[in-house]
Amino acid sequence: MTFHDLVTELKHCFEPVKLEDHEGEFGYTDNARREIGRVGYATNLDPVTAREAIEANVDALITHHDAWDFLHELRAEAYALLEAASVSHCYVHLPLDAAPFGTSATLVRRLGLEITGSFAADGSFACGRIGTYASPRALEDVISRLEEVTGATVRSWLYGASEVRTLGITTGGGALTDLVREAIALGCDTYITGESNVYMVQYARHRSVNLIVGTHSHTEFPGVESLCELLRARTDLTFVPIHEEDFESGARSET
Numbered sequence: 001m002t003f004h005d006l007v008t009e010l011k012h013c014f015e016p017v018k019l020e021d022h023e024g025e026f027g028y029t030d031n032a033r034r035e036i037g038r039v040g041y042a043t044n045l046d047p048v049t050a051r052e053a054i055e056a057n058v059d060a061l062i063t064h065h066d067a068w069d070f071l072h073e074l075r076a077e078a079y080a081l082l083e084a085a086s087v088s089h090c091y092v093h094l095p096l097d098a099a100p101f102g103t104s105a106t107l108v109r110r111l112g113l114e115i116t117g118s119f120a121a122d123g124s125f126a127c128g129r130i131g132t133y134a135s136p137r138a139l140e141d142v143i144s145r146l147e148e149v150t151g152a153t154v155r156s157w158l159y160g161a162s163e164v165r166t167l168g169i170t171t172g173g174g175a176l177t178d179l180v181r182e183a184i185a186l187g188c189d190t191y192i193t194g195e196s197n198v199y200m201v202q203y204a205r206h207r208s209v210n211l212i213v214g215t216h217s218h219t220e221f222p223g224v225e226s227l228c229e230l231l232r233a234r235t236d237l238t239f240v241p242i243h244e245e246d247f248e249s250g251a252r253s254e255t
Helices: 003-011 047-055 073-084 094-098 103-111 140-150 178-185 198-207 216-234
Strands: 026-029 038-042 060-063 087-093 114-122 123-136 155-157 164-168 190-193 212-214 238-241
Touching: 003 060, 003 087, 003 216, 026 073, 038 047, 038 216, 047 060, 047 073, 060 216, 073 087, 094 103, 094 114, 094 123, 094 216, 103 114, 103 123, 103 164, 103 216, 114 164, 114 178, 123 140, 123 178, 140 164, 140 190, 140 212, 140 216, 155 198, 164 178, 178 190, 178 198, 198 212, 216 238
Parallel strands: 038 060, 038 238, 060 087, 164 190, 190 212
Antiparallel strands: 026 087, 114 123, 123 164, 155 212
16 A cells, blocks of 8 residues: 555545645645555654654654644754655644544543534534533543543643533633633533633633643544544554653653
């Protein structure tokens, strides 16, 4: 199988959405130009992830994020590393956030919730999901489960009930008061996302809703993994997770 064959299978996973119609949200670079057998996957493309992928001896790398233009020299170095090692790369951003197997939907399911709605519209995409437990759960149990699922240190602001039932989840950069407000209007007692800012915390406090933040990278990784599970079923390729340290939560790094 070639890298272009893999990209074709990836596109099929998103039908009827046409990824080519969403410039800047999907892209790929074929550095291998040969048969491939081993594919890495991660949330981010940066020099650290590129080196980890190269050390894992993969032929291609699938990520949720591109090395965006505003990352300047980081972008240039990441792409240079992959090119030098003949590792191809593909990223899918907004379409993966909104997909039935995507970032928010996968996290909802892994937390043991039933998907009961969607919110957080971005153009034609709805990036957030509403999840409901069959019976109320202790908030601390939800936090523990989120840490188990993501492998990241979770931050929480416990402004609402200690037992929760309906959660609004927008993985990644969902630190907007508008999204918290929308989730509350849809009956949510708790809001989960990947990033925080002072305004979102202020608003959650004002509205007496619980706020849980599990890092941008690690709340979105399950969705990348879910995509690769679909691709594994469609191909004979081997898929390898590429580890990314918890560099967002404020934990001390050993490097």
